Amino acid sequence: MRADAEKNRSQILSVARDVATEHGADVSMRDIARRAGVGLATLLRHFPTREALFEALLCTNLDALTRRAAELETATSADEALLSWFRELVTFTQGYRGVVAMMAAAHTNPDSALYASCAAVHSAGARLLLRAQGEGTARADMNGDDLFALITALGWAVDQPSFAPRADHLVHLVTGAILTGRPGSEVGKATS
Amino acid sequence: MRADAEKNRSQILSVARDVATEHGADVSMRDIARRAGVGLATLLRHFPTREALFEALLCTNLDALTRRAAELETATSADEALLSWFRELVTFTQGYRGVVAMMAAAHTNPDSALYASCAAVHSAGARLLLRAQGEGTARADMNGDDLFALITALGWAVDQPSFAPRADHLVHLVTGAILTGRPGSEVGKATS
DNA sequence: ACCTGAACACCGTTCAAGT
């Protein structure tokens, strides 16, 4: 009874993960259902909306990023923590094309299935920013909303095939705008 | 004979302009045809693709932006020119939600109807950047591709309803990353 | 030449019918 339902659910998630990494977040739900070998209505029963499906798909990653922020908060200096976390978040979005657009839309919509995860990521970033600002290593005239906007904007940019090759450098440029490294210290210098 | 065709064409463009400013660039072509009072096939005859329609819709604006760059090149200092032009471009994209995504996709695809206009904007920006770099007021470790990426990324961000209210400030932050104003000179300082 | 309705293959949503 419920055994096959569970099997369907995990099968759907497995297929969706593959398809999403390969073709992006705007694959047709019908296509996912087809490849998973279930009816479309079955998929919609488990995940009534695309966002619900991706919430199940990404919650592990997003929770990990939120926890990672807490780790970095105690492990390294404020500016290094912010920089590392920024990079990891952008790297994550590179894995799933199109999810950053979903996250940007979801983070202010409490009805979205992705709302909670996005809000957690958002406030984790805000904490890192605040700490760096307290140390004077991040510019004072921005807040968590700005940080989230810049991260998602950059995530969107590196989603574009034409900009993807310059991803690392674009991250370098934008983090340079956030961190107020003294000239010569070059906190955000590219390591490659 | 050709009189009604011309009438249809201008009617389609007029309606499309209204609809695009109100509902964004991903309105259905069918809907545009309906509101214009023509058959869908007629719309597709005039503009075989969505990009062709928007090329006709935006070429005036995009050409103006390209010419504006040339004006600024002789009118003001290199850094002010780059800053003003950056702002004008972002302001333009705010008027048509979703076009910046089309532009980002088109600017490396010669088959796109928007390719020429986008390439012109792209190189106009590259010229402004190069001049500022020559004067030492823009950071040397970026190029026209980076500038175009940052502009479109910012244009995408301010397209998002949640980020739109902070548009001016986000522009301030990103231009701060590009222009190497000496501390205290605050070239990119918000004027509001 | 130009326009048009209709057929086509898609999409996501909904629901009655099956076990």
Add this chain to the structure above:
DNA sequence: ACCTGAACACCGTTCAAGT
């Protein structure tokens, strides 16, 4: 309880038929 096919209202593409 859970699954499924089918009907529905959309979408963009294509084309034969009309003037």
